[in-house]
Amino acid sequence: ETGVTQTPRHLVMGMTNKKSLKCEQHLGHNAMYWYKQSAKKPLELMFVYNFKEQTENNSVPSRFSPECPNSSHLFLHLHTLQPEDSALYLCASSQDNMRNTEAFFGQGTRLTVV
């Protein structure tokens, strides 16, 4: 148990669906991240939030929309996805993104787009 919880663990959605991934951390951290891990690429950073403010969007398509209502929760809203978006989506948190400290990862959501 890393203190970072992601739900759901598995999700199958059609290309016209709208769904959301949820991440919650109980570590008192101020920075949260979304990473994508696919069969064809290594871990790719998608979004960074530091003290609830988005500080990085790594050229992610607009069909992925993050939301960070507070420092403990992070969402990734999905709409009109493509089959190539199927991947493991990992949430992570760290003390903040200005210090050299480790990031703690959740178990991930395995997303399949059909």
Added chain:
Amino acid sequence: GESVGLHLPTLSVQEGDNSIINCAYSNSASDYFIWYKQESGKGPQFIIDIRSNMDKRQGQRVTVLLNKTVKHLSLQIAATQPGDSAVYFCAENIMGNTPLVFGKGTRLSVIA
């Protein structure tokens, strides 16, 4: 959680032997490095970290070596066990800059 389909370097080691996993990092300005372990179906898990003012750090059964001259990082696992089978990632970052940047990973397979 493994990068299925991605061509990962694979290291096969006999149980009880020592393992050495290598990583070449990209940015000479990186000053913090971490090794993560990712088992099947799980997210990456922290193993050990090292800052650039050190060249060696030891943990329980693991040692990380840093060679800044050639931008090389290694993870040594002593007395490798079946439970060590996983994909291992090195990650780097720069103080006050972007979050961790991950390498492609190495798959460690322990032969019982």
